[in-house]
Amino acid sequence: MKTRINDVELTDVEFCGEHLLVPMDNLKDKENGMVKVYRRYDTGKQTLDLVHTITVGSLPDMILPTSDCQTIVVAVEAEAYNNGTHFVDPEGAIGIINFQPLQGAESDFRYTRLDFKKYNTHWQDLVSRGARFVYRENNNSFSNDVEPEFITFSRDEKIAYVGLQENNAIAEVDIINEEILAIHPLGYKNWTQFKFDASDKDHAINMQSWPVMGMYLCDSIKRITVGEKSYLLTANEGDLKDYSAIPGAGGFNEASRVSSLNIADSSDIAKWASLNGFSGTLQNKQNLGRLQVSNLEGKVGDEYETLYAFGGRGMSIFDLTTHDIVYDTGSDVEEQIAKQHPMMFNADGKKNNDVVSSTMDSRSDNKGPEVEGLEAAQIGDTTVVFLGIERPGLIAVYTITDDVTNLKFESLWTGIPRTDATFSDLYNTRSISAVDPEDLRYISPVDSPNGKPLLLVTGTVSGTVSLLEIRGINSDGSRVLQHIDKPAFG
Template sequence: MVNVIDISKPENMRILHHFTLDNVELTDVETCGRHVFVSYESLSVKESGNVLVYENYNKKESTMHLIHNITVGSMPDMILPTHDCSRIVVALEGQAYISGGAVVDPPGGVGIITFPDGFRKDKEVSYTELDFMNYNNRVADLEKTGVRFVYRENNNSFSNDVEPEYLAINKDSTTAYVGLQENNAIAVVDLTQMNITSIHGLGFKNWNNSLLDPSDRDGGIKMSAWPIYGMYLPDAIKLVTWKGVDYIVTANEGDSKDYDDVWTEERRGHDFTDAMLSPEVGDDLRSALKNDSQLGRLKFTDATGKNSNGTFDALYTFGGRSFSILRADTMERVYDSGDDVERKLNQHRPEIFNSKFVKSKTPFKTRDSRSQFKGPETESLTYGIVDDHLLLFIGNERPGFVSVYSVADDITKPHFEFLYDGIGDVKMTFQQLYDQRKLNAMDPEDIRFVDGSSSPTGKPILLITGAVSGTLTIVNVDVTTTPSSAVKPDGLGPTTMILLAAVCWLAGRHSH
């Protein structure tokens, strides 16, 4: 369902218009100028999807007129217009599916829809689809940078294994950056020449240098360093220009390839036998893998870390439980938040630490239950500029909160400011919280910053969609710069204190 929501009065938001499409799964909604773009994948024909172009909602007529219906490749997971609205870039995830008991893996790709003469119905629309076949013979070199080739059964090719997930476009609309989540990489697309120019692996995170809670059976919140590695596997990526330099910020959620009961790359720590581990794996790690209160419950991949003998030299878990900042021109990681997201959640809201949604249970009762998987699952992000400070808003899926960081000058030194979550009394069940409208921002799948000049409140706001709570939340962003004398030693100088308070939320009254 697509909803058109009037937010002109945040305390009384209302749905003006909605429509549904049959036998499809909606994947994204974007706007540019006077038009709305909607993408979907077909539930019956997995090899193709569609992008719809609508005129903006007409309040007088209470209608949205469909202008174009463009067929694209398999599973258009995200669409993003260029800044001048003349093109739409499409991330074609091509996610594998099961047919007749077998895995079918369509090719991943990047679609480019061009409107050379505007959006009118009688005007021509062109569609170009870029594939990754030129990289099938470069896998060995790509893997050295951290790129993953995961599903190799049935002679599957790398170009089919690739799964474009998220998009970012530079300011002059000449370059698109494409997140290949499960492949732990970012591809670069030249939008002028219409080709994929490079794939950059994102490397791996050494959990010896940061802390994580890897178990739901360790008696509570216990964060420790371990001699294992994390695969960043980012979901959302955003291009940020700061002090004249382009950076890519990544939300390092993590994701695995798991095809029902047919094939999976997931393996718990206690499923690794001694015979599966090479001499490179020390006794302490072997012991921790056998212990469910340590690494025994944590999920690892069995598709990364093997040597030529087929045994594991190192173990890799899903996600970075963090956000990272990379220089766009070199793809060098200049910052990673390490364990800060999980640590700040423990510090400020331990009662919902790595909690998960179970409608009959309380957030407190389910805390620590997601530690065995990917912890807080950092998945979405956006940014804004207020009072010469760059503000980074980092959305975390489990159970649903936004971490706020500020940057004064040096982008390699983000400063934590605030943690917002939409959970009321943690001793009420999720269902009770939902029924009493005390629940929002659960699984913040997408967040958007709106500056004061465009905001219905006249002040900066944050829009947070809750995929699990079925909500749209509007949050005020009140910024107060503290004097230098009041700054703590770990501050940035005259720092930024972010005070957020939920103005209103709108429940789409979905059943759970």
């Protein structure tokens, strides 16, 4: 059976109880994106019956239901667009759908939309602490610039934490009292303390420290509990606002290459270059010149005192009591790829006619591996973390025992079996999967169809859904994970 819905784009799929929940971007009427609620698929009648169509706002990007299916939280991302006559940057919002108590999704609902207008008068404080107000042209407000994207719940499901990716912050939302409590800036990563490859024109893997601050700009987020204390995991993909193709936005694009910027002679950048042998050559293409950075932050007059790059190229852990960062993977993601899959190092996976290895290093200048997806599973006393790496398609596995500042790298898996073939050839032979593994879901042995722990992976670029069997875990969760092996089902 096929259900065709015209003029929409499905942005997420969730299942709760007896119902399927699907947010949709309304391509014909952008302000009126919706969440559709369906009954579980009836195998006898072969029907997917619609229960509710709930209008929630412009571009609902993610939804998350509470475990009792009584409440659905919606991240209304509200990306900018042109409505046919002028440029529009809608207000970002958090939506809360409540069904009648003890009656569930079949009952009447109440929808509450929470905006960010109260922060329009003190966004300067947020920016000073490491948040971002990106598009300020056309008299734009901070509440319109905010773009809610990913959601995770507190342990008691009374609080929702919502990622504001391009704004480099996390919103804290009281689900019960329906109020945005705070915006927590994420701050910056100092790349002089770590290493990364900054050039796509050096024809090599060149990991080293650079005088750059990284904006985390996280995509997926996940709350975990270790020793009765809650932490927030962030997959620091990086993103930016480029409105150059949207009529009415004045060609706005916040990204520039370092080679095009005027770096102040008195800056810490210039001092670092002098101390590290890069005087006069720092902005060459084989060094830092090709790196894409923000042309908004770090600028004083016509010169740049600090460089801010997009993304953290890894994962961070934040204390949910203090909202301070307690751990970052640093250089480890890029280093592990360089060691285990060098021909996929910062490679692209978007063009079918490219030989996989020919794209190696092509994303080093632009957010690198792009750690995007994130899942965490509690297996015995161990928290297992799965990181979906977009470029071109890998999954890194880490474990946490009793100390969130001491993660152990376990393994690195890829669904791309060869690097000497084109992506198209691999698709044609049906031997490729999980290119851009954006959504990862752990399935415990108790819930698994074959009694084994599985990882469900959607490949956004490959258009695949994969079931991967996780080796090294007994059905009772008694063994520590060792590695992800081949797909569980052929």
